[in-house]
Amino acid sequence: MSTDKSKRIVIEPVTRVEGHGKVSILLDENNKVKQARLHIVEFRGFERFIQGRPFWEVPVLVQRLCGICPVSHHLAAAKAMDIIVGGENLTPTAEKVRRLMHYGQTLQSHALHFFHLCSPDLLFGFDADPAVRNVIGIAAKFPELAVQGVMMRKFGQEIIKATAGKKIHGTGAIPGGINKNISIEERDDFLKDIDQMMEWSRGSVKIAKDYTIENIDMLAPFGSFDSSHMSLIRADGAMDLYHGGLRVIDFEGNKILDHVDYQNYTDYIAEEVKSWSYMKFPFLKSLGTDKGWYRVGPLARLNTCDFIDTPEAEAARKEFMAVTNGKPNNISMAYHWARMIELLHSVEKIKELLNDPDLQGTDLVVKGDRREEAVGLIEAPRGTLFHHYKVNEDDQVTMANLIVSTTHNNVPMNTAVTKVAEEYISGVPEITEGLLNRVEVAIRAYDPCLSCATHAMGKMPLVITLYDHAGNEIDKKSKQ
């Protein structure tokens, strides 16, 4: 077998579209929901694709994994490679430029989700006509809001471009540091728009907060359930989207793990494979597969942190936590409010960093003792992102394991879908429009990345199939 041939990885299912949000619901003999499953196509071949590549190429290569959040993969891989080259103690300039890149990514990602995907559900209602309940509908009825969403996205993307380089070949973060700083001209360009971004961010938090509080009776049970929550946490307990130790709390707020060095994550977390899903199911070893699952992402991060180190986001966090009397918030739909608090936090952080002269520093890279194995973690917009690599003495990657946010949220999303299905299929074995809409809304709260490393030229339908107790398909509906 030739070397080239041995590297060929066939990816199944064979599809070029972004993926399908495929849901299957199995009923029991009384037409009650026995089981509901969300199937997300995830290509696992990427980890093998990286094997054999020089380690310094990895932060660039991994951006090919996801066209939606290439920056998160870029930074997680770079953090791992920092350790490989013994350069994990970055210079102040390198760390701050990377943080700026990361907050730019979080801002644009959260803005996309809120304005493009979530706001139509909130502003038009779950049962509004899908022809209207989308960003085009928002553009028609709430044009100012739609413009804000587009311009916030653009601001975030321009920060990424300034810090990471070209969109498709971002090379900003390199093992042990960065390859360029931020010029005074670049800084000033961003500073002239930052107050506008702050104002729009405050407005976004208000929309999400007001909606949640006004509809709390409907939202509290909607696709909701008690769960553990996981995120990185700074040494002093602050929310930190770029670096920290792992904290996991249970549904009441009791700490299960705290300040765990993620280099040792395999001591605490394992991944289960199930025959019906391409995605793995991560779980805490100490609690086992049935009870060890947890949520990640904005809701989890708001729940795990002791405080947020920017004033306006911290004030917003206190209002958020007051809804559940300071206890962890387990309401799935509260993800949206949490996401907007993080958006505000990201803009505050961007403003803070832009005013820091370290961004213009020239000490960009550090290196130390070479290592053979490393883990890089980052709080990506959708949740904790793990990159784990082994590198041999010839500088080639010999092992890669990636656990992405959507994989961490695999069981929670399935649980949310099950809750919704249980409520809307009460003895009637058919898929109603109400069910279809609500499954869509519940999944969307988690902002799953259904991307498969290739852009979508086609559509991505949500397909729900209903099976009777004998496994026969009795109904099927899809939404384009």
Added chain:
Amino acid sequence: MKASQPKILLLGYGNPGRLDDGLGPELAERIEKKNLPNVTVDADYQLMVEDAAVIAENDIVIFADAAVDGDGPFYFKPVIGKNEMSFSSHSAEPEQLVALAEKLFGAKTKCYILGIRGYEFNEFGQRLCDRAKTNLEKADEFITRAITENDFELKNK
């Protein structure tokens, strides 16, 4: 040559890590190297909503993408705004962006899509297959002439 040269953006999109899906960015790279007057070139993995604002800043926008079907070597057609969105997709289609650009920014931009036929998409790898390379050459020749002559009514192929 037709009227005075308008402000043109060529936006190539696709994932170079997925074989022929990289046709759009590859074309963008080629056009960028030609330094054509009044032409801005950009490349990205996917189209995003903020591209609506960029559309509005130009007189003509050419979306260059890999095409998964058709006879090849490429197709070239105007993009008409479409008021439809799909479920939970983070990316956007040219038709949706044009609709957004018109609604939000009053854009009068003429938009076209250049779909270059690709054949291999379902593996990871940074290379184009031979047939895709041939199609890329023809698409490059076509769009360069269209831009240079400021004539986007040219017959396909």
